[in-house]
Amino acid sequence: xxxxxxxxxxxxxxxxxxxxxxxxxxxxxxxxxxxxxxxxxxxxxxxxxxxxxxxxxxxxxxxxxxxxxxxxxxxxxxxxxxxxxxxxxxxxxxxxxxxxxxxxxxxxxxxxxxxxxxxxxxxxxxxxxxxxxxxxxxxxxxxxxxxxxxxxxxxxxxxxxxxxxxxxxxxxxxxxxxxxxxxxxxxxxxxxxxxxxxxxxxxxxxxxxxxxxxxxxxxxxxxxxxxxxxxxxxxxxxxxxxxxxxxxxxxxxxxxxxxxxxxxxxxxxxxxxxxxxxxxxxxxxxxxxxxxxxxxxxx
Amino acid sequence: xxxxxxxxxxxxxxxxxxxxxxxxxxxxxxxxxxxxxxxxxxxxxxxxxxxxxxxxxxxxxxxxxxxxxxxxxxxxxxxxxxxxxxxxxxxxxxxxxxxxxxxxxxxxxxxxxxxxxxxxxxxxxxxxxxxxxxxxxxxxxxxxxxxxxxxxxxxxxxxxxxxxxxxxxxxxxxxxxxxxxxxxxxxxxxxxxxxxxxxxxxxxxxxxxxxxxxxxxxxxxxxxxxxxxxxxxxxxxxxxxxxxxxxxxxxxxxxxxxxxxxxxxxxxxxxxxxxxxxxxxxxxxxxxxxxxxxxxxxxxxxxxxxx
Numbered sequence: 001x002x003x004x005x006x007x008x009x010x011x012x013x014x015x016x017x018x019x020x021x022x023x024x025x026x027x028x029x030x031x032x033x034x035x036x037x038x039x040x041x042x043x044x045x046x047x048x049x050x051x052x053x054x055x056x057x058x059x060x061x062x063x064x065x066x067x068x069x070x071x072x073x074x075x076x077x078x079x080x081x082x083x084x085x086x087x088x089x090x091x092x093x094x095x096x097x098x099x100x101x102x103x104x105x106x107x108x109x110x111x112x113x114x115x116x117x118x119x120x121x122x123x124x125x126x127x128x129x130x131x132x133x134x135x136x137x138x139x140x141x142x143x144x145x146x147x148x149x150x151x152x153x154x155x156x157x158x159x160x161x162x163x164x165x166x167x168x169x170x171x172x173x174x175x176x177x178x179x180x181x182x183x184x185x186x187x188x189x190x191x192x193x194x195x196x197x198x199x200x201x202x203x204x205x206x207x208x209x210x211x212x213x214x215x216x217x218x219x220x221x222x223x224x225x226x227x228x229x230x231x232x233x234x235x236x237x238x239x240x241x242x243x244x245x246x247x248x249x250x251x252x253x254x255x256x257x258x259x260x261x262x263x264x265x266x267x268x269x270x271x272x273x274x275x276x277x278x279x280x281x282x283x284x285x286x287x288x289x290x291x292x293x294x295x296x297x298x299x
Numbered sequence: 300x301x302x303x304x305x306x307x308x309x310x311x312x313x314x315x316x317x318x319x320x321x322x323x324x325x326x327x328x329x330x331x332x333x334x335x336x337x338x339x340x341x342x343x344x345x346x347x348x349x350x351x352x353x354x355x356x357x358x359x360x361x362x363x364x365x366x367x368x369x370x371x372x373x374x375x376x377x378x379x380x381x382x383x384x385x386x387x388x389x390x391x392x393x394x395x396x397x398x399x400x401x402x403x404x405x406x407x408x409x410x411x412x413x414x415x416x417x418x419x420x421x422x423x424x425x426x427x428x429x430x431x432x433x434x435x436x437x438x439x440x441x442x443x444x445x446x447x448x449x450x451x452x453x454x455x456x457x458x459x460x461x462x463x464x465x466x467x468x469x470x471x472x473x474x475x476x477x478x479x480x481x482x483x484x485x486x487x488x489x490x491x492x493x494x495x496x497x498x499x500x501x502x503x504x505x506x507x508x509x510x511x512x513x514x515x516x517x518x519x520x521x522x523x524x525x526x527x528x529x530x531x532x533x534x535x536x537x538x539x540x541x542x543x544x545x546x547x548x549x550x551x552x553x554x555x556x557x558x559x560x561x562x563x564x565x566x567x568x569x570x571x572x573x574x575x576x577x578x579x580x581x582x583x584x585x586x587x588x589x590x591x592x593x594x595x596x597x598x599x600x601x602x603x604x605x606x
Contacts, residue, residue, distance in 0.1 A: 052442060114550070115441050115462035176355075259568055264375070270550035274462065289375060 001145065002134040003127045004152040010034060015134070015156025017234035019164040019242040025071075025100055028159040032058030032110035035133040044110050051109040058110040060123065060132040061101055063273055065262055066169045067136050069251060070158050071097040073165035079251045079261075084296030089265060090283035097161055098272060099279035106275035114273055124148050138169060139239050143204030146230030155238040166243045167250040168207070195223055204230035207240070214244040249299065256295035264289045348575035358572060365576035377577070379552060380560035381584075383468065387556065388535045390472035395531050396524065399479040403486035404516075417487075424480030432544040435474050436461070461546055464553040471541050471554060482527045489523030490516070521600040529589055536585050557581055 007014050012031055016022055023031070035058035036044035043049065044058065061067060072078070077094030080087060088094060104111040112120060112132075120126045123135040124144035128151040135141070136158065145153055158166060173192060175185045191197055195208040202208055202223040213219045224240050226233050252258050268286040271277035348365055352358035369377040406417050423431065438445050439460035447457040460470040497515045506514070539558040542548050548555040548563070558581070565574035 054442075113462075115459065118436055119440055119443055263563075263567075267549060267552045271464070274459075274550060276464070292373075 001123070001127065001137075001141065001153055001155050003130065003132075004154045006035060006130060006133045014154060017156055017238035019157050019237075019246055022157045022160045022164050022242075025159055025161055028059070029104065029108060029110065032104070032134065033108060034058070036108075036110040044108060049109070054109060054112075054116070056130055057112050057116075057120075057132045058134065059104065060117070060120065060126065060135040060137075061104055061111040062135070062137045063101075063114060063117075063269070065251065065265070066138060068098060068101050068269075070166050071101060071161060073167070073248050074158075074163055075161035076163070079255055080294065080297065084256075085294065087261070087287045087290045087294055090280065090287045095279045095283055098269070098283070100161070102272045102275065102279060105273060114270070124151070127151060127153060139207060140205050142230040146204045146228075154232045155235055157238050157242045164242065164246045165248055166246055167248050168209075168243065169250050169252065170206075170209075172253050195219075199223060203228060207243075211244075214240060249297075254298045256298055257293040260293045261290045264293075344575040344578060347572050348579050350572045351570075352572040352575075354569035354571060361572070365573045366580070368573065369576065369580065376552070376555060376560050376563075380555045380557045383553065383555055384536060384538065384557040386468050387472055387538055388532065390469055391475045391535050391538075392528070392531050394472055394476050395479045395482060395535075396527060398476045399483040399527070400486055400520075400524070402479070403483045403490055406483070406487055407490045420483060421480035423477050426478075428478075428540040429544055431474075431478060432541055435477075436545050439470060439474075461554070462550065464550050467546060467550065467554045471538070471545075474541070475535075475538075482531060485527055486520070486523055489520050493519045518601045519603065522602055525592075525596055525600045529592055532588060532592065533585055536581065536588070 002015055004014065012034060015031075033044040035056070036049075036054065037056040038050040039053040039055045040048070040050065041055075044051075069079070072089070072094045075093045075097040077091065077097055078088050079094075089098070101111075105113050120131050121129070122144060123132075123137050123141045124147070126132045127135060127145070128148050134156075142155075145151065157164065173189055175182070175189060179185055193209045195202045195206075195210070195213055198206075199222060208214065208219075208223060213223065220236065220240070224231055224236050226235050252262075255261065265283075265286050268277075268282040268289075272279050272282045347358060349360060349362060350358035351361045351364070368374050372378065402420060406413065406420065410416075426434075437443075439447075439462075441447055441457065441459045441462055444460070446460070450457050458466050458470075461467045493516060497519070498511050501511045501515055537558050538556050539562065542554045542556045542559040543562065546554045548559050557577075561574050561577045561581070564570050564577055
């Protein structure tokens with residue numbers, strides 16, 4: 001998502017809303033550089049640019065797996081090998097993608113480091129107060145943006161390296177095999193996943209889990225009608241279709257021991273985001289530590 | 300001493316019994332609270348530490364498996380978090396003790412506005428730790444933080460503070476000095492207990508300020524230092540909220556304190572059995588360290604009036 005006014009004032013074309021038009025990393029970088037300004041007003045392409053006094057970041061790339069993993073997928077990388085026996089974030093495709101995100105911070109200074117990010121308010125507020133021009137994060141942020149009445153914001157598709165890839169990120173509803181109330185549990189489950197039962201939540205915070213809500217125009221109108229507070233023009237292409245049509249399974253829900261593995265990977269990535277290690281070094285170290293936890297895909 | 304007659308003794312024992320009953324009644328709320336909310340959970344956690352209890356599952360007895368898993372090094376974080384915590388203790392305890400001792404000496408001077416100063420220095424202690432952590436995150440911010448800004452204005456090298464692996468522990472230890480109000484108050488009470496005549500005697504013998512400090516203040520303060528050392532040690536081993544709020548244990552687990560590791564085991568991975576074992580190991584470590592300090596105390600703690 002992005003602040004429309006910041007783009008128009010800088011005379012920059014708005015981010016694309018269709019997956020097939022998605023910016024490549026280099027296109028994203030060039031635009032983010034123009035939209036990054038230091039306190040004296042120099043943008044990040046200027047030779048006088050002072051990276052220690054950045055007033056406005058071109059982009060705020062989220063540093064959780066739910067943000068960086070789409071670029072890894074886009075480059076043909078993956079968390080685990082297809083047969084689920086190997087950790088593969090240390091292979092070239094994944095490493096390249098991770099390194100490119102770190103470079104946005106440490107080489108080009110267009111996205112905040114973890115330390116800089118702590119001085120930024122939430123995405124919705126930092127877009128509104130012009131601390132950042134674009135933010136890459138989950139669509140749940142739209143619930144906050146819906147409240148930001150002063151803000152003229154829009155949504156675009158994610159940047160790509162090779163192919164457009166995204167995923168649905170959310171908690172899993174679990175019914176235990178040992179349950180003695182299978183029928184009642186199923187009934188509750190079916191009630192929860194039917195967006196009709198909590199439309200309000202689906203107009204910003206959540207997105208539907210049932211495929212028909214992405215294809216049936218009547219159902220789409222119920223939760224994704226453009227022009228509603230959390231649903232700017234372009235939402236149906238940029239968020240709804242781009243995700244639905246290019247979705248990969250989310251690692252959180254389909255990798256055994258994901259919590260343990262992610263703890264190892266995130267800790268190692270700290271070193272990449274703050275520039276003390278290359279993505280290759282950090283992921284090679286993580287691969288060794290994660291090895292005992294690798295136990296395949298769930299599906 | 301007058302020996303009581305039979306009835307008097309009987310009456311007296313009735314009074315004693317009555318007083319005992321009243322005593323037990325008065326103590327009951329505290330004793331019940333201790334039993335229900337401290338002893339019982341402790342015993343339960345001791346039991347669970349030998350099981351594989353998770354939040355959603357049933358517990359089955361696994362013997363020493365949780366402990367073996369920790370000590371064998373299978374657990375990636377056990378020795379690491381012990382090391383991190385030990386380093387924090389080594390940095391923060393001497394800092395806190397020395398700083399609050401000096402502060403107490405200053406606050407013990409008779410200057411105008413003494414009580415105002417005392418209030419000011421105690422204030423941070425009553426600020427909730429979340430608020431403190433948020434304030435310090437701003438102060439220590441590498442780009443915009445006040446601390447680096449001051450260093451820059453003196454042309455001194457700046458630091459990444461809590462955002463770099465090799466400075467995060469030192470930064471948190473440094474920050475912990477700020478909330479030593481309680482220790483300072485105890486020191487202050489101790490200082491006020493030192494008889495004035497000892498200082499006078501030192502002056503009469505030609506002693507200067509240093510000899511007063513070295514030969515009167517410090518020896519007479521050793522019981523207070525001892526007490527503060529024990530409580531600070533125990534508190535420092537249990538450091539948690541800074542890691543939870545400010546660093547999330549990072550960067551790269553560099554501030555993964557032992558209690559934060561325990562918390563993660565319990566509430567991220569929901570392995571209650573293993574978390575209980577982790578807690579008991581900490582309990583034993585703290586007991587051992589405290590016992591060690593007690594053991595050395597005969598050599599350096601001086602009690603007035605004997606010993």
